[in-house]
Amino acid sequence: MATTSSATAAALPGAFGPDDVDSLAVETIRFLAADMVEEANSGHPGLPMGAAPMAWTLFSRHLRHDPSRSDWADRDRFVLSAGHGSALLYALLHLFGYDLPMDELRRFRQLGSATPGHPEFGHTDGVETTTGPLGQGLAMAVGLALAERMQAARYPDLTDHHTWALVGDGCLMEGVSHEAASLAGHLGLGRLVVLADDNRITIDGDVELASSDDQLARFAAYGWHVSRVDDGTDLVTIDAALTAAKADPRPSLVAVRTQIGHGAPGVEGTAKAHGSPLGAEVLAAARRRIGWPEERFHVPQVIRDRCAALAAQGAAHRAAWEQRWKEFAAASPGEAGEWQRRHARRLPETPVSIPLGAARATRVASREVLRCASEVLPELVGGSADLAGSTGTDIGATALTRDDFSGTRINFGIREFGMAAVLNGISVHGGFRVYGSTFLVFSDYLRPALRLSALMRQPVVYLLTHDSVAVGEDGPTHQPVEHIESLRLIPNVAVLRPADDAETLEAWRIALERTDGPTVLILSRQSLPPLPATGLRDLAATGARTVHDPENPDVELLATGSEVHLALAAADLLAADGVRARVRSVLWRERLPDVGRRDPGALPSVSIEAGVSQGWRGLADTSVGVETFGVSGPGEQVLTYLGLTPEAVADRIRRS
């Protein structure tokens, strides 16, 4: 793959002639990455040094992007799923002219730098997703590729990009790789190309210590196009493989055999190259081996020139697209406005609303809200991990298929983690709002992806139903106990548990208005009667509202969801004894103004929530909760057994 160059040979390190720009670029990336790690005295040089040739091939021959406009909607996406190789990504972003100056490379892994230890979405120009927790980058890439197809179905003239991911052995061992790759194969996401850095090394040693998978056969079983490049330094073959992958209508896995830490004498090809600086001696030896200049962070001018030329090609692509966009806007101003609204995540004027006042499960009320929201917000897409009917996402919307991506409903299959990670990918793609549903108890399965929703501040809506031991007969494996509280612990997550249909609507409104983090709606399986319609609009600001307000109350009951009705019934019993109990419905506990600083002169208070009460300590003097796993039996009997009846609660309050 000889290339011509305007640079003079004199400007190049000894071993490289003017025709060796590609080799020079690869070495530039390798040494930038190694120097970053060395300077930080922390980080992972192994992957960047081994994967530099394939990454350069991708960035120089295939990736369509405009580094001057990292927000170009129709850019190709590149996800470094093996996020520990961040130095590789930063080197590339710097060379191609993203807003990542050399000073930031020198500040790799330093507090406040644009080059954190793992790539962080929203923090560094050109970084498409936060990665590091293994496997999730691959799954988010599936989401990005799916978003592209969905957008192409809606805006065919404006959408024509690819999604590329670079994964390591670890990504392929993680279970989420199965869920995501299976879904990608099922949906035939042909614009997804995954490069596997097949270095056969993990932290503990050779991959063979723990895995004998035939990864190509495995992905072929998912319906992927697969290929292998035996020499990961052979740019011509890599280029051909990527070209073939792009041309194939199936998603593609290109396994590229590499050597971890390639070029670092004594450590290359071993686990030692993975996660520690090479050390001055090895790094110097690496330089000597190919005659690389001694100065750190060296970038030959010819490489700067080549990258600038490539970036200019990308800018031209973007300009041509902008032109098409202007023509589209001129021809269809309404649709163009809609495009802009969706990409800006602005809500439409039409409010989301449903008729209120019916006794029904909040999961059923949520279904009605979702049905309306899907009409009001055509960009709202999502689905369920095989529980559409139970969780209220069976709203009659058309499911998308491999042949038609215009639908708004996604059949995620029994893949909670994959669902959530794919939703993250769709969300960071832009142009869509997303939701996903499962039983609350299975939020454990998707928790690692919910954490990334929160870290990336993506407004993913999680519909988690069957929200307590009232689930009944399915028993403790299906009865959430610790889950509501555990979700409240994750920063940036809004955890909302509505108590009737009006609060469910309000919770959905909060979720849709939020653009800086995920929202979890905790929804009941069982029917709940409507509460008085007071104070609903305060919920977003104050988190709670009063639903029963006797004069001169003796005690305040703080309850959530279905337990608000339990609190009201207990208050009735107490009233017969002359005890006046105020009842508050707490939709969004973390919004309570008194969280963590209760007035010592406040009313005695009792929290009532069918889950572990740990998080209510300090908010209430007494807590009625469920501190053990549940038990199988009819829901009402289970509640009785666990002390969640009006009588038992009233007794607890009398004794407190």
Add this chain to the structure above:
Amino acid sequence: MATTSSATAAALPGAFGPDDVDSLAVETIRFLAADMVEEANSGHPGLPMGAAPMAWTLFSRHLRHDPSRSDWADRDRFVLSAGHGSALLYALLHLFGYDLPMDELRRFRQLGSATPGHPEFGHTDGVETTTGPLGQGLAMAVGLALAERMQAARYPDLTDHHTWALVGDGCLMEGVSHEAASLAGHLGLGRLVVLADDNRITIDGDVELASSDDQLARFAAYGWHVSRVDDGTDLVTIDAALTAAKADPRPSLVAVRTQIGHGAPGVEGTAKAHGSPLGAEVLAAARRRIGWPEERFHVPQVIRDRCAALAAQGAAHRAAWEQRWKEFAAASPGEAGEWQRRHARRLPETPVSIPLGAARATRVASREVLRCASEVLPELVGGSADLAGSTGTDIGATALTRDDFSGTRINFGIREFGMAAVLNGISVHGGFRVYGSTFLVFSDYLRPALRLSALMRQPVVYLLTHDSVAVGEDGPTHQPVEHIESLRLIPNVAVLRPADDAETLEAWRIALERTDGPTVLILSRQSLPPLPATGLRDLAATGARTVHDPENPDVELLATGSEVHLALAAADLLAADGVRARVRSVLWRERLPDVGRRDPGALPSVSIEAGVSQGWRGLADTSVGVETFGVSGPGEQVLTYLGLTPEAVADRIRRS
């Protein structure tokens, strides 16, 4: 597969002759299951009716068990991974004479019955694992099969059993199926045979809605032996496939094409048969179709006889084994005692101990304890999800391999969830104590299995290191913030965060002495100096000890792990101002006697823990914590940035 029977034809339903005992048994199971669901008006008839033929083939031809002694150590294990099909399992256990009388089948899914909605380990005689959360049964079966190999390496004359699992489409879609199946293939667990109930139906409809996997090709890529049975009612072919699977040296997947709800007119073969009672009309029609008696819970005497005869064969196998055991005990009384000790989960006389007083990370101290524990307890096995060196499980123990299972170290690969589920399987097998390690932040990946450790009350030891934002450069994806608190929420889990090497030893002792639930050790990456050696033996009972005890204290600081040292440094600064701060190291917060009921006259208190402080509310008047995600940078700088320095903490205390 004609069989002779002593029953008279007159005792049989119309359509069955005396040679049709197999068909009769299959129908008995089908109707028992359908009747259980009907009686409960809740449950899943579809899987039992479709899978009854394969289950009967397994139980009547292959499964080696003694229903009168469900604790026989060398029994075959059967795991119903598709736990929603519990009625199938209960029907079989009843018919074969386990301690599950018909009355319990009639009380299916009722409060306090032995037949809960999903199978529960420790609750029902003959149930080997708790299942229901999909995919985990398969992974636990891998653990059971691994335990068998490990036990065979240690007691070859006493170990010769198989592990069987029945999985559904959902189990195979879940990511953990990938992790577990890949590990099983890698380790060549040939005594594992998995029957896949290939009914092509999920809750949302056809499997084809969400998956196009070629499951046989996929499992072949893991190194499994795979086969297909096209007619799931053909006992002869199923039997042949199971025989071939047993004979093959690889783990086996036998995909059996079935019809969900087979025999139920109008709903068979559809998602409607999955999770609801058939209804009186359909059930009556099903009976009419084959002439089955109208009475519910009908069991033909010939089936009772056949099952009793088969159980007697199992009892004979067990008796022969007991005889071998007695010979073994006579020849090797010491080894026999050791076998008994291990199976009773008694600790040996020799205490686990290490030299104390060194400044080191608690993960390093834990490594030393683990090294000693591995010598004292030869039954202690475990490993890491590819972080052996970082988490301190690289104790020089021999790793087991597919050719030699005598090692005690397991290379789990980058499979946290699979690791934890496999550990659960090894633990419920008996004869071993288990541990597994990863970074604390990745406990999210294994949380669903940790929940099952807790629900099954298995003493799995989780070593979770790199326990705070002090991790530093790796940044927020690798810095736990919410995790310690979220683990404390799960019932039956002991969450211990030691502050020096002596507390690490104590934490390990607590973990090893516990036999009724998992223990999580939260361990530091960074070095911690030794604390005064006072009150260590109180920790197990009271959860905390005083490590700095000035006279007439003004304030009490409650800290955990590395933050105990921060508290001590803050106390020093406060002392210079004349403020006397008592410092308590809280190893096991949930053991604090005052959890949830603080004395109003108590000292003002401040909690200090580098994580979200939600759970400390009510225990402390003020909390120093980390309420946001972390940030990438050198550890010390990150701590400073987040206010976790002695100066900042002293300031917070002065202001509180």
